[in-house]
Amino acid sequence: MNLLPLYIDPGTGSAIFTIAIGIATTFYFLVRGIILKLGVIFFHNKKLNEARYKYVIYAEDKRYWPFFEYVLDEFEARKIEIHYFTASEDDPVFTSKYIYVKGKYIGQGNKVYAFLNFLSADFVLTTTPHLDIFQWKRSKNVKHYCHMVHHPGGSVLYHLFSLDYFDSVLIPNEKEAAELRMIEQIRNLHEKELIVVGNIFFDRCAEKIKQIPAEENHKFTVLVSPSWNNSALLSVFGEKLLDPLSKTGWRIIIRPHPQSLIAEKKMIDTLTEKYKLNSNIEWDFNHENIYTLSKSDIMISDFSGIIFDYAFLFNKPVIVNIQDLDLRHLDAFVLENESYYIQAIKNIGIQIDGSALLNIKEIITNLYNNEKMQGERIEIKNTMWQYQGEAAKHITDFIINSTEKGVTEKI
Numbered sequence: 001m002n003l004l005p006l007y008i009d010p011g012t013g014s015a016i017f018t019i020a021i022g023i024a025t026t027f028y029f030l031v032r033g034i035i036l037k038l039g040v041i042f043f044h045n046k047k048l049n050e051a052r053y054k055y056v057i058y059a060e061d062k063r064y065w066p067f068f069e070y071v072l073d074e075f076e077a078r079k080i081e082i083h084y085f086t087a088s089e090d091d092p093v094f095t096s097k098y099i100y101v102k103g104k105y106i107g108q109g110n111k112v113y114a115f116l117n118f119l120s121a122d123f124v125l126t127t128t129p130h131l132d133i134f135q136w137k138r139s140k141n142v143k144h145y146c147h148m149v150h151h152p153g154g155s156v157l158y159h160l161f162s163l164d165y166f167d168s169v170l171i172p173n174e175k176e177a178a179e180l181r182m183i184e185q186i187r188n189l190h191e192k193e194l195i196v197v198g199n200i201f202f203d204r205c206a207e208k209i210k211q212i213p214a215e216e217n218h219k220f221t222v223l224v225s226p227s228w229n230n231s232a233l234l235s236v237f238g239e240k241l242l243d244p245l246s247k248t249g250w251r252i253i254i255r256p257h258p259q260s261l262i263a264e265k266k267m268i269d270t271l272t273e274k275y276k277l278n279s280n281i282e283w284d285f286n287h288e289n290i291y292t293l294s295k296s297d298i299m300i301s302d303f304s305g306i307i308f309d310y311a312f313l314f315n316k317p318v319i320v321n322i323q324d325l326d327l328r329h330l331d332a333f334v335l336e337n338e339s340y341y342i343q344a345i346k347n348i349g350i351q352i353d354g355s356a357l358l359n360i361k362e363i364i365t366n367l368y369n370n371e372k373m374q375g376e377r378i379e380i381k382n383t384m385w386q387y388q389g390e391a392a393k394h395i396t397d398f399i400i401n402s403t404e405k406g407v408t409e410k411i
Contacts, residue, residue, distance in 0.1 A: 051120065052120040052121065052122075052141070053083045053119075053120065053121040053122070054081070054082075054121070054122045054123070054403065055075070055080070055081070055082040055083065055121075055122065055123050055125075055399060055400075055403065056082070056083050056084075056085060056119070056121045056123065056124045056125070057071070057072070057082065057083070057084045057085070057124075057125045057126065058085050058086075058116065058124060058125070058126040058128065059084065059085070059086045059087070059088070059091065059126070059127075060086075060087050060112075060126075060127075060128045061086075061087060061088055062086065062088035062090060062091040062092060063258070063287060064127050064150075065091060065092045065093070066201055066204055067127050067148065067150045067200060067201050068084070068125075068127075069092075069204065070200050070203060070204055070391070070392035071125070071200065071392050071395050071396060072084065072093070072096075072098065072101045073392065074392045074393060074395075074396040075100060075101060075396060076098050076099065076100050076101055078396070079099075079100055080100060080400070081100045081101075081102065082100065082101055082102070083101075083102045083103075083104065083121075084101055084102065084103045084104070085104050085106045085115070085116075086103065086104070086105060086106065087105075087106060087107065087108050087112050088105070089105050091103065091105070110135075113135045113136055113137075116136055116139070117136070117137045117139055118139055118141070119139045119141065119142055120139065120141035120142070121139075121141070121142050121143070122142075122143050122144065122403045123143065123144045123146065123399055123402060123403045124142055124144065124145050124146065125146045125148060125395075125399060126145075126146070126147060126148070127147070127148050127149075127150050128147075129147065129158050129159070129162035129163060130159070130161070130162050131145055131147070131165050131166055132164075132165035133161050133162075133164070133165070138165065143403075144167045144168065144402060144403070145165075145166050145167050145168075146166060146167060146168045146169070146170060146398075146399070146402075147163055147166045147168070147169045147170070148169075148170040148197075148200075148395065149169060149170060149171050149172060149176070150199075150200070150201050151172075151305040151308070151341075152172050152173075152199055152202065152305065152308040152312065152384045152385055154305055154341050155169065155171065155176055155179075155180065155331070156176070156179050156180070156183070156330065156331045156332040156335065156339045156341060157303065157330050157331070157332055157339070157341060158330065158331055159329055159330060159331075160329060160330065160331055160333075161331075162331065163180070163192070163331075164187065164189055166192055167192060167193065168192055168193035168194070168195060168398075168402070169192055169193070169194055169195070170195050170197045170395055170398065171194060171195070171196055171197070172196070172197070172198060172199040172384060172385055172386060173196060173383060173384050173385065173386050174196055174386070175340040175383065175384065176340070176341075177194040177196060179332075179335060179339055179340065180192070180194055181194070182335060182336070183331055183334060183335070186334050187334075193402075195394070195398050196386055196387070197387060197391050197394035197395050197398065198385065198386050198387030198388060198389075198390055198391035198394060199385050199388075199391055200391035200392055200395065202309070202312060202313065202385055202388070202391075203388065203389050203390070203391050203392065205290050205309065205313055206313060206388075206389070208290055209290060209294065209313060209314075212290070212291065212294050215294075215295055218295075219250070219251045220250045220251065220297055221250065221251040221252075221253060221295055221296040221297050221298075222245060222248075222250055222251070222252050222253070222296065222297070222298055222299075222300065222364060223253045223255060223292060223293065223295075223296035223298070223299045223300070223310075224241070224242070224245070224252065224253070224254045224255065224299075224300050224301075225254075225255040225289075225292075225299055225300070225301050225304065225306050225310075226256065226257060226260075226301055226302050226304060227257050227301070227302050227303055227304035228256070228257040228259045228260040228263060228264055229263075230324075230326075231302070231303070231324045231325045231326050232257070232260075232302050232303075232304075233300065233301060233302040233321055234256065234260070234264075234267065234268075234271070235264065235267065236302075236321065236324050236354075237321070237354065237357065238267070238271065239271070239274065240354060240357050241300070241357055241360070242254070242271065242275060242281070244357055244358055244360045244361070245281075245360060246275060246278050246280065246281055248280075248360075248361045248364075249280065250280065251280055251282070252278075252280055252281045252282070253282045253283075253284050253292055253295065253296060254271075254281065254282070254283050254284065255283075255284040255285075255289065255292055256268055256283075256285070257304065258287070261285065289306060289309065290309070290313070293306075293309060293310050293313065293314060294314065296310075296316070297316065297368060298316060298317050298318070298319070298364055298367065298368055299316065299317075299318045299319070300318070300319045300320075301318060301319075301320055302320060302321050302322055302324075302325070303320075303322045303325050303342075303345060307320060307345060307348065307349070308344075308348075308381075308384065311348050311349070311377045311380070311381065312377070312381040312384075312385055315374055315377055315378065315381075317349055317350075317367045317368055317370065317373060318348060318349035319349055319350055319351075319352055319363065319364070319367065320345055320346075320348075320349055320350070320351055320352075321351060321352055321353065322342065322345055322346070322351065323351070323353055325342075340384075344380050344383075344384060347376060347380060348376070348377055348380055349367070349373070350363070350367055
């Protein structure tokens with residue numbers, strides 16, 4: 001009897017690999033969750049959180065301060081107490097001169113989950129996704145969990161199931177509301193409250209930009225500002241993009257995503273070493289991005305939300321590459337139609353692929369002089385960034401009104 005060799009086509013192989021990774025990830029976090037619960041039982045971690053709070057904000061890192069600062073200012077102005085729990089010891093909340101905002105460092109790693117999983121509060125606001133998916137579990141003593149989207153419309157580019165178990169989601173625009181409703185219907189989920197509040201990060205940046213002085217002796221500047229992972233700009237193109245840019249004679253600023261410095265450190269180290277003698281290439285690792293954005297004349301990116309920061313706040317042109325974006329692990333993958341976020345990226349600038357990189361100087365020059373696209377960027381901005389300058393008020397109003405109406409746990 002002849003035995004035929006086993007063959008698995010690439011599509012099936014990819015699916016099997018994805019399932020295997022999913023099972024392994026689930027098992028990993030299940031074990032971590034069991035260990036955490038055992039720690040709570042044996043070490044009485046429940047005592048960490050016996051107090052009941054009315055309004056709570058949870059920040060997983062100090063870098064999320066820009067998304068919460070104006071909300072805290074609003075609570076302070078209204079003389080309403082709110083508790084700000086952070087996993088960063090040097091969070092800016094501790095140097096802010098608030099009276100009604102109560103900052104508290106809650107530790108890192110399992111200490112954070114031990115605290116949050118037994119939290120007792122009426123309302124919890126956060127930018128952290130994946131509630132009740134991995135280690136962060138819904139506390140039976142929290143009445144309402146609210147997620148605040150800090151991108152200008154990119155919640156469907158979150159990882160799968162990121163927002164499924166929140167009671168409400170604060171979003172920047174109506175387009176996003178329609179897509180989140182579609183995801184709920186596809187997964188047969190209970191409907192969350194979806195509240196369009198605008199974009200608090202853009203509101204904050206718009207105010208700060210007014211204080212930035214004009215740059216003296218400005219030289220034409222190209223900003224390379226990618227996201228991170230295998231589909232991101234530097235991972236896909238790397239030297240194929242930076243080599244021709246370095247030969248333009250223009251000032252080139254490369255601003256990697258903060259996560260690249262962790263997850264893609266080897267690649268970043270290799271690139272910084274290669275171009276360290278190029279006098280026209282600069283690397284920007286600063287936390288705040290608007291100062292670098294203000295210096296540049298054009299941006300090259302991928303699917304990163306910084307595209308919208310640049311186009312909406314400065315109305316300057318962008319070049320993007322999203323052809324390598326893999327949606328299979330994102331919520332956008334389950335949508336019947338292409339998400340508005342992806343459509344906006346395609347329409348807000350021009351797209352390039354690897355074949356165009358050798359002509360990058362000519363492409364940049366032509367795009368920079370394209371006045372028609374300025375109007376198109378403004379139109380997309382007004383669609384994706386509603387209630388401009390009013391987000392903090394809308395967010396605070398929702399938190400207070402929801403709690404006063406006695407919002408109860410829905411899931």
